[in-house]
Amino acid sequence: MEYAYDDQNIFAKILRGEIPNKTVFENDHALAFHDIQPQAPVHVLVIPKGPYMSLDHFARDGSAEEQAGFFGAIAAVCDLVGVEQGFRGISNTRAHGVQDVPHYHMHIIGGKQLGRMLAD
Numbered sequence: 093m094e095y096a097y098d099d100q101n102i103f104a105k106i107l108r109g110e111i112p113n114k115t116v117f118e119n120d121h122a123l124a125f126h127d128i129q130p131q132a133p134v135h136v137l138v139i140p141k142g143p144y145m146s147l148d149h150f151a152r153d154g155s156a157e158e159q160a161g162f163f164g165a166i167a168a169v170c171d172l173v174g175v176e177q178g179f180r181g182i183s184n185t186r187a188h189g190v191q192d193v194p195h196y197h198m199h200i201i202g203g204k205q206l207g208r209m210l211a212d
């Protein structure tokens with residue numbers, strides 16, 4: 093599997109400060125911000141700062157420090173946004189997974205009772 097990262101994607105522009113975002117949390121390796129079209133009362137996106145396209149790309153090629161920073165950011169977001177009763181973490185991946193933005197991101201979705209995992 094070859095990963096050809098496109099640095100013109102919208103999250104790359106957010107990381108470069110070219111597009112604003114509503115930041116929830118940031119550390120050296122990750123940024124978390126509110127989704128622009130929330131699907132639930134809590135809908136935060138957590139992204140690594142490095143040029144990774146997808147969950148499998150980040151899992152394969154992200155350094156231990158980048159991966160620790162990313163998961164640390166997820167833990168911080170969970171503390172900050174009030175998802176004690178649960179949430180769903182989703183990483184849509186490429187065509188079959190219906191991924192729109194080709195920079196790896198984890199959706200943190202919650203704040204209400206969610207339905208079953210897959211609609212189809």
Ligand code: AMP
Binds near residue numbers: 129130191192193
């Ligand atoms: P996905 O389909 O998993 O790639 O999800 C991409 C997500 O990015 C969608 O939920 C969009 O609403 C969200 N999104 C797109 N542009 C922005 C933006 N400028 N700021 C915040 N979220 C965005």
